[in-house]
Amino acid sequence: MSGAVTRVDGDAERREGVLRVGTRGSALAVAQTTAVAESIARATGLDVELVTVTTQGDTSRESLAQLGGTGVFATALRDALLAGDVDLVVHSLKDLPTAPATGLVVGAIPKRADARDALAARDGLTLETLPEGARVGTGSPRRVAQLKSQRPDLDVTDLRGNVDTRLRMVAEGELDAVVLAAAGLTRLGRLDAVTDYFPLSLMPTAPGQGALALEVRAGDEKGRGPIARALAAVDHVTTHASVVAERHVLAGLEAGCAAPIGATAIVDDGLLFLTATVYRPDGTERLTASHAATPDSLSSAHLQEAALDVGARVVAELLQAGAADLAPLGSSR
Structure with a gap:
């Protein structure tokens, strides 16, 4: 059939x-x-x-x-x-x-694709080996904050355009590098452009990315x-639960996709783990909260309950720590 x-x-x-x-x-x-x-x-x-x-x-x-x-x-x-x-x-x-x-x-x-961000840089450069003052393009406030947190010397430039347009800006020397979602590059068959992958533990991505x-x-x-x-x-029930947990952070913080927030949830060994980070836009400060929930089973209904539970606890901790004062969160609506 x-x-x-x-x-x-x-x-x-x-x-x-x-x-x-x-x-x-x-x-x-x-x-x-x-x-x-x-x-x-x-x-x-x-x-x-x-x-x-x-x-x-x-x-x-x-x-x-x-x-x-x-x-x-x-x-x-x-x-x-x-x-x-x-x-x-x-x-x-x-x-x-x-x-x-x-x-x-x-x-x-x-089922989710690779949730990581990836660097596409000239000459095979990585985030660590980019020269001081290198021009890196991204349209994401979260990525701006994360890049400045790791490399405050970089010249991070706002940009729009599709994947080919952004990669062309690197190839033609207008930018030294761009940051893109690994999932999108995978779906377009352009992983050959990647020179560095950012680990989720260091640079968590947008809720639901991939x-x-x-x-x-x-x-x-x-x-x-x-x-x-x-x-x-x-x-895909485990992906579904993971992204529900991540997006519950956005909803609980009343934040939009332009807010500098990263979140990562996974289901592993019968537990649902969630970590979320709110960044100051210039990358100088961040707040992180991590929690786990134990679903009664790996059924869709039980996983969804666990996702909402762990998301609520992460949101409560971030708000208590002052996340609303750290960054302009915008609106999810």
Whole structure:
């Protein structure tokens, strides 16, 4: 049993019995949505169509912080879903607001890719061997704070653009290096550009980095219909619980994706571990909290309960330590 995956224009005529999956039109978004669609088709035998949707984050050249960060890539996809133009949408989870969207639910989280950040530098340089004053590009306030924490001498430059654009800026000498998500480079087949990986213990990444979210209309995730079958086929319960814990930190701190916050959760040996760090934007200070929870079992329901429990305890510790005064956290809504 094997379905087919095709790509259509957003205004293409709907075909009966075909699962329509909405995606942003960037090369990375299409690559990761195609991988999800192929997994669904293999597991369910459904025919799947990829429908491209243009978002504000794709058309604006402003920095993510200026655009408001969270939600600029999600709104148009959600509008298409609510309008019935697509049956489900695929988000990069770190781009998705933590506040629930009326009428929508996250129905599945596939197995996470590499959550680390990676350096792509000229001449094979690493973070340690970059020369003093080297120009490093990133559009993330968290990465800015982390880079300045490790190497305060670096000239960290704000930038936008897709992966190829950013790598080209290094190749042409405009920048000495850029910091990118290892997961995105993996999905685009560009790991050859990586000259250094940042360990999560030293430089924790954005909550949900490396994970994808499949969002559907509320109710479609239930029962045995084609959408529910598709969700069940690709959901990865330990990844799902881990990212719920990480995102609970954002929600509890009322922070957006532009806030300088890193979080890492893992399920190991029957325990769910969560560590989160809030940075001062200039990298001179940080606050870290770590907690673990013991789920009654590795079932989805018990893991979700443990994720919310450990997330709440990490948030309480960070707030008590003064996280709200350390950095502008913004809003998750």
